[in-house]
Amino acid sequence: MEVKKDIEGKYDKRNKLNDLTGKEWLKLTCSFWFSEKCADDKDAFKHPAPFLIKDIQKLISLFSKKGMRILDPFCGSATSLLASSYMGRYGIGIDLNSGYKELAKERLSKKGFEEFTHYEYHIGDSKDLLDNIINIDYIITSPPYHNILQNKGAGLRKESQKGYRNGSRIGIDYYSDMPNDLGNKKSYEDFLESLKAIMSKCFNVLNNKKYCSIIISDFTVDKKEVCVQGDVVRMMQEIGFEFVGTIAIFQSNKPLYPFGYPYTYKINHHHQNIINFRKVAK
Template sequence: MAYKNRMNDLDNKTWLKFQKSWFIHNPPRRKKGVLRHPAKYPETLIQEFIEFFTKEGATVLDPMVGTGSTLVAALRSGRHSYGIELNSKYAQIAKEVVAEEKAALAETRQNTNLTAEVINGDAAKALNYSIPEIDYLITSPPYWDMLHARGSETQKKRRTESELDVVYSDDPNDVGNMPDYEEFLEKLVGIYAGLKPLMRERAYLTIIVKNVKKGGKIYPLAWDIGRELGKVYTLKDEKIWMQDNQRLAPYGMGNAWVSNTFHHYCLQFRKED
């Protein structure tokens, strides 16, 4: 029996594959310019989510767009997109990345009339910007202040030697600089809750995040976001993104249990009131 697919443009096989609650995705190598960002997530991953949760021509928002991955994925998917980025340096890189992607698509006459706008601003003030009604929102927040934490010295040294950024910014409005976990969580959830007026009714919101370890204990960031933001939107489900090509480190070997964490939670919320 034929049915009308009101959600996306996928065939049945692709739809079913996406419904798995876990998946392995190993990102391709990052381009030189976007390497400056300490925690870029892959366009190839975002594109799969955009193509499941929207139809071609829809409008996508990433309120913490970094160096523009979501906008590139939206362009490749035939969707309009807007991205907000607090750090002016990353916003400029995102604009350059978007311009490069548009030029590449124009050569093949694909998606040449799509909007892909980078806004250098604060996601907490999103309602002040000229953003139309949003069909889908996808983002990944800072994982608290983990880039400032003890135990990350090796990564900091490696990135410093390569002249790459080791923190997102020194902006006091950057939630990645907040040392108190509860204050960080409250502000982060407040930002996402404040985006609700921009979203059309029954639009989905995907947040890609993981729990964090600090000071010898785990802070369940993904679960806390699910609990607190679930008071504003309906928490519908989760998908677990796993990477199986990462190098293992001997954390706590011979002394204590410390896992190598190579999975993220992709939390699916929906605006239902």
């Protein structure tokens, strides 16, 4: 077996998944990660729920190689496209809200990345636009969390002194008023059904044996705690994806709220689930 010498470990030429050495790969198989911030995350704050760049870079490094095509069907402020461009992958994003494309272009052009050279961003409903996409090597995405941004208890937070959005609540901001926005689905069941329709099309465009990661946390529906992770895994298995494990990503700087105190136990969700799947076509 030929190997490339590297101070971080050795690269195995049989590795078809990524460009990591054995040591680097092993580190990322841990079932929990700590969320990592960087200064450029602030450029996305006009969007109510952006990813953090470094978290997505880690996923892209684990699940793809240089030159591969990465899809995000709920692209928002385009953190996934920025992370892909930084890492020499070609990112393809879709979002319903045209305002987010403006924000995305600002973020990407500030770093010297250009549309159709380094990435592409399409405006519209993923359910329709995915019919025009082919040959995807990795999908990283996060859908709206049903309608939780429209709850009075969720929404915008003031920036803390350190410049991160973990201060007191200052209002509500949601993605759009469009009926096909998954954040506007009347019931949780409608939300899951619409998500399934989009993820089924994602299955079609993903190359065989490649991976798909969905980032979502559990949340409450009508004040009742829901195991969203369980529902998403079942839904993806029904489509044909194989479930390959969840990474809990800790958000340790969020404040704790005394939701049920002193009467009932109510959980504070301080981690997101990165739920990972593989397409293994029969």
